[in-house]
Amino acid sequence: MTKVTYVSFADTAIDAVPGHLWKYMPNIQTADLGRAKIKDILTDSFEDLQNLRNLVLSGNLIARIDKNSIPAQIERLHLGRNKIYNLNNTITGLRNLRWIFLNTNEFEDLEGQLPYEAPNLNMIHASQNRLKSIPHQLSDYPRLENLFLSQNEITSLDGALAGCRELQRLELKSNLIHTLTANDFLQCELLDTLELANNQITSLNNSLIPLKRLTNLKMEYNQLTEFSFSEIVGLERLITLDLSYNQISKLVGPASNLVEPNIRLTDLNLEHNSLEVLNAALSGLSELLRLKLAYNKLKRISPDDFINLDQLRLLDISHNQLKTLEEMSQVELTTYLPRLVELNATHNHLTILDRDFHGLPVLCDADLSSNQISAIGRELVTKTRCKIEHGVHDGTWGTLKVVLTDNPILCDAALPEITAEMETYHTKVTGVSYCPPLNEQPTTAKANAYLGFLPDPTVPSVPVIPPLYAKSAYDSSLILTKTERLETPNQIETKPYPVLRDSPADQKRADQFQNQHVDNYEGRQAEVIQQTLNDQPIAITLHKSAPSYNVTPEVVDPKVNISTTIFDPITQGQVINKLASEIEELKIRIEEISAQNERFFNKTMLEQSNLTVKVP
Numbered sequence: 001m002t003k004v005t006y007v008s009f010a011d012t013a014i015d016a017v018p019g020h021l022w023k024y025m026p027n028i029q030t031a032d033l034g035r036a037k038i039k040d041i042l043t044d045s046f047e048d049l050q051n052l053r054n055l056v057l058s059g060n061l062i063a064r065i066d067k068n069s070i071p072a073q074i075e076r077l078h079l080g081r082n083k084i085y086n087l088n089n090t091i092t093g094l095r096n097l098r099w100i101f102l103n104t105n106e107f108e109d110l111e112g113q114l115p116y117e118a119p120n121l122n123m124i125h126a127s128q129n130r131l132k133s134i135p136h137q138l139s140d141y142p143r144l145e146n147l148f149l150s151q152n153e154i155t156s157l158d159g160a161l162a163g164c165r166e167l168q169r170l171e172l173k174s175n176l177i178h179t180l181t182a183n184d185f186l187q188c189e190l191l192d193t194l195e196l197a198n199n200q201i202t203s204l205n206n207s208l209i210p211l212k213r214l215t216n217l218k219m220e221y222n223q224l225t226e227f228s229f230s231e232i233v234g235l236e237r238l239i240t241l242d243l244s245y246n247q248i249s250k251l252v253g254p255a256s257n258l259v260e261p262n263i264r265l266t267d268l269n270l271e272h273n274s275l276e277v278l279n280a281a282l283s284g285l286s287e288l289l290r291l292k293l294a295y296n297k298l299k300r301i302s303p304d305d306f307i308n309l310d311q312l313r314l315l316d317i318s319h320n321q322l323k324t325l326e327e328m329s330q331v332e333l334t335t336y337l338p339r340l341v342e343l344n345a346t347h348n349h350l351t352i353l354d355r356d357f358h359g360l361p362v363l364c365d366a367d368l369s370s371n372q373i374s375a376i377g378r379e380l381v382t383k384t385r386c387k388i389e390h391g392v393h394d395g396t397w398g399t400l401k402v403v404l405t406d407n408p409i410l411c412d413a414a415l416p417e418i419t420a421e422m423e424t425y426h427t428k429v430t431g432v433s434y435c436p437p438l439n440e441q442p443t444t445a446k447a448n449a450y451l452g453f454l455p456d457p458t459v460p461s462v463p464v465i466p467p468l469y470a471k472s473a474y475d476s477s478l479i480l481t482k483t484e485r486l487e488t489p490n491q492i493e494t495k496p497y498p499v500l501r502d503s504p505a506d507q508k509r510a511d512q513f514q515n516q517h518v519d520n521y522e523g524r525q526a527e528v529i530q531q532t533l534n535d536q537p538i539a540i541t542l543h544k545s546a547p548s549y550n551v552t553p554e555v556v557d558p559k560v561n562i563s564t565t566i567f568d569p570i571t572q573g574q575v576i577n578k579l580a581s582e583i584e585e586l587k588i589r590i591e592e593i594s595a596q597n598e599r600f601f602n603k604t605m606l607e608q609s610n611l612t613v614k615v616p
Contacts, residue, residue, distance in 0.1 A: 001025050008032040010056070015039060022048035034078070035059035041069045041090075057082070058101065065090050072096075080104055080125065087113045099123035103148070111135045119143065127151050127171070139163030150174050150195070162186040173218075174198040180207035189213060197221050197242070204231045213237050220244040220269070228252035229281060232263060240267045244292070248273040251281035263287075271295050271316075283307035290314040294344070301327045312337050318346040318367075325356040338362070341389065346370050353380050362387040364398055369405035369431065376409060376418060381425045397426070404431040411435035 004025045009018065015037040022028070028049050038060040046052060046069070054076040062082040070077065070090050077091065078101040085106040091097070097118045102110070107129040114137055115121065123146040124138070131152040138144060138160060145166055150173040157180065161167065165187050177199040184207050185191065191211050198221040208214065208231055215237050224246040232238055233254050248270065254263065266289040268282075275296040282291070286308050298320040306312070306328075315337070325345065328337070336359045343360065346369040354377035357363055364386035386398040402422070404410055409418065410433035419429045 002027055005029045006032075009036060010034045012036050017041065017045040019045050019048070022046065027051050030054040030056075032056040033060070037061055039063060041065045043067070043069050045069055046071050068093075070094065075120075077101070089113070092116050094118065097121050099146075100125070102126040102129070104128040107131060109133070111137070114138075122146065124148070133158060134160035136160045142166065145169065147171070157181075157184040159183055159186075161188060164188055165190065167191050169193045171195045172199070177201055178223075179203065180205055182206050182209070185210050192216070194218070206231065208232060208235065211235060216240045218242045219246070222246050224248050226250045226252065229254045229263060229284070232265075234262050236262045236264050238263075239265060241265055242267075242269040243273070244269045244271040246273055248275060251275065251279055253279070253281040254284055266290065268292070278302070278305040280304045280307065282309065285309060286311065288312055292316045293320070295319045298322055301325070303327050306337060310338055312340050314342045314344075315340055316344040318344045318348070320348050322348040322350060324350065324352070326354060328356055328359045339389075341365065341386075343367070351375075353377055355379050357381055357384045360384055362389075363400055364388070365401050365403075367403040368407065369403050371407055373404060373407040373409050374412070376422075378421060381422060381427045385426060400425075400427040402427060402429050404429060404433075406433055407431065408433075 001024050005027055007025060007028050007030075010032045011034075013036065014033075017033065017038060019042075026048060029051055031046075031049070031052060031054070034056045035058070038057065039062060041057070041062060041064065043066045046055070049071060050073070052071050052074060055070070055074055056078040058078045058080040060082050062079070062084055065084060065086075065088050067088050067090050072093055073096055074094055075096050075098045077094070077097065077099075080101040080103040082105055084102075085108070087107075087110075089112075091100070092113070092115055094115050095117055097115055098120050099122050100114075103125045104127070107113075107126065108131060110126065110131065111133070112135075114124075114135060116137075118141055120143055121141045122143055124144065125146075125148040127148045127150040129152050131149065131154055134149065134154060134157060136159075138147065139162065141164075143166055144164055145168045147161075147164070147167060147169070148171045150171045152175050154172065154175040154177060156177060157172075159181075161170070162183055162185065167188050168190055170188075170191060170193070173195050174197070177196065178201060180201060180203070182205055187210070189210060189212050191214055193216045194208075194211070194214060195216075195218045197218045201219070201222040202224060204224075208217070212235065214235050217232075217238060217240070220242045222245075224243065225248060227243060227246075227248050227250075229252065232241070251270075263285060264287050265285050266287055268285065268288060268290070269292045271292050272295040275293065275298055277298070278293075278301070280302070282288070283304060283306065288309055289311055291309070291312060291314065294316045295318075298317065299322065301317070301322065322345065338361060340360050340363055342365045343363060344367045346367050348371050350368060350371040350373050352375045353368075353373060356377075357366070357380055361384055363384050381400060381402075384400060386400045388396050388398045409415070410431055412418070422429050
């Protein structure tokens with residue numbers, strides 16, 4: 001067995017290093033003793049392995065390591081996932097060490113515990129311990145490129161890394177770091193990736209300026225209240241910046257006296273902050289591709305907030321307080337995103353879409369779900385045409401997809417007209433919305449440049465009056481079946497008495513619902529689910545219970561909407577009296593039907609009680 005160079009006792013039940021076997025395999029170079037039950041590393045555990053270079057002891061129960069128990073020629077040592085709290089100076093003399101894993105142990109301090117001299121040491125992994133500080137001797141390792149110190153209790157860098165000239169990746173996630181200084185990365189010019197997420201950092205203090213080769217900076221889950229882009233001026237290789245989950249309420253653009261700020265960001269994440277305005281701070285990010293501003297407090301996008309963002313492909317402004325996107329249509333004010341492909345504006349306060357897409361000529365996906373959109377301008381997409389810029393269809397024209405889930409517009413009787421109008425401009429409207437009965441839904445009350453319901457601010461809103469019904473004799477054909485009663489989602493059958501269909505008596509009122517075939521429109525892409533208001537258990541709707549009536553909006557001269565209207569209190573009183581009279585008439589009708597039901601029920605019960613079975 002003298003020719004054996006690799007041995008593995010991994011995933012076995014051994015509770016001690018099998019040192020008595022090494023004399024039979026003196027030329028072993030790699031020994032894997034991981035994931036066993038070893039508790040102690042003794043002085044003689046590996047003394048017979050003079051050629052050992054790689055030693056894996058991870059995932060054991062090691063708490064004790066004797067001094068000089070690790071062979072001096074070791075190059076790669078894995079001690080991770082054990083119970084070690086003190087290395088007992090056992091690795092201070094490992095001059096040939098290339099990388100070492102000390103993660104997931106119980107170390108509180110590594111100062112003086114690492115090799116005194118290690119010219120080839122490339123990586124140190126000491127995450128998930130209880131370290132309070134960073135060992136200053138790290139600057140003595142001339143080839144240290146990767147350092148992992150996440151999930152410890154480090155409070156500051158204290159200049160311990162300032163001399164790490166070859167450091168390329170540094171992870172300090174989930175510590176207690178609260179401040180950075182200008183000297184913390186003084187000579188770390190080769191640093192490529194810096195992860196400082198989930199700390200308590202309140203300010204960057206120009207600490208990033210020396211990092212000329214930095215490409216990825218992760219600062220999420222900290223306590224920044226303000227961010228200035230002057231902090232990253234000159235970092236020409238920085239392409240990804242994550243500032244999400246902070247408390248940023250103010251953004252400051254680069255200094256105005258800089259001719260060329262040299263900011264090359266392509267991905268910027270500012271989600272879950274406290275921004276109310278952007279202050280045009282993003283206007284200089286000419287190479288930005290993806291911008292995430294979700295979960296802030298933005299109330300308005302000003303004309304110059306997105307100046308020069310000519311390369312932007314994705315914009316996420318969901319979960320804010322925006323009432324309009326009209327500023328994005330003002331091309332003359334340079335709020336123009338010529339290459340934007342995807343827009344996410346869900347969960348805002350949008351009510352009307354007019355020409356909001358005019359500044360987005362190649363938009364392909366617009367998610368506007370969970371807003372209050374009730375009207376869409378007829379010119380919304382007249383200047384927009386989806387253009388595919390990747391894959392086998394690169395450079396071809398596609399279809400703009402507009403998602404309007406949970407918006408009032410999907411409940412409008414003009415929905416077929418809306419979808420048909422959009423399709424003429426290569427736009428597909430999709431979405432699902434839970435709607436009240438058709439006779440309770442608002443419809444456009446005037447002819448104008450919009451599709452949908454556009455409230456007139458000069459005329460007080462009058463409640464929609466349901467159609468009056470003729471007083472007719474009790475008709476068993478009007479009784480709804482159980483299947484017909486459960487006509488909407490989430491309904492529960494609770495009433496034991498018969499439920500009557502409503503029989504329209506005023507044919508003139510019913511004639512309003514002709515010619516459009518709302519319910520039978522086959523070209524509609526949006527799914528509308530009818531649901532009663534106030535979650536009533538029985539839904540009585542015209543389009544479910546009566547023949548396929550269709551809504552034709554009343555057309556009124558649009559000029560009336562822009563004129564000044566004087567309201568006559570006498571006329572208003574008459575309207576109110578008329579409503580009260582109609583309500584009283586409905587109450588009387590309901591009482592009559594209830595009385596008929598009760599008489600019918602009593603008669604039926606009496607007939608059943610008179611039936612007897614005579615036994616001979």
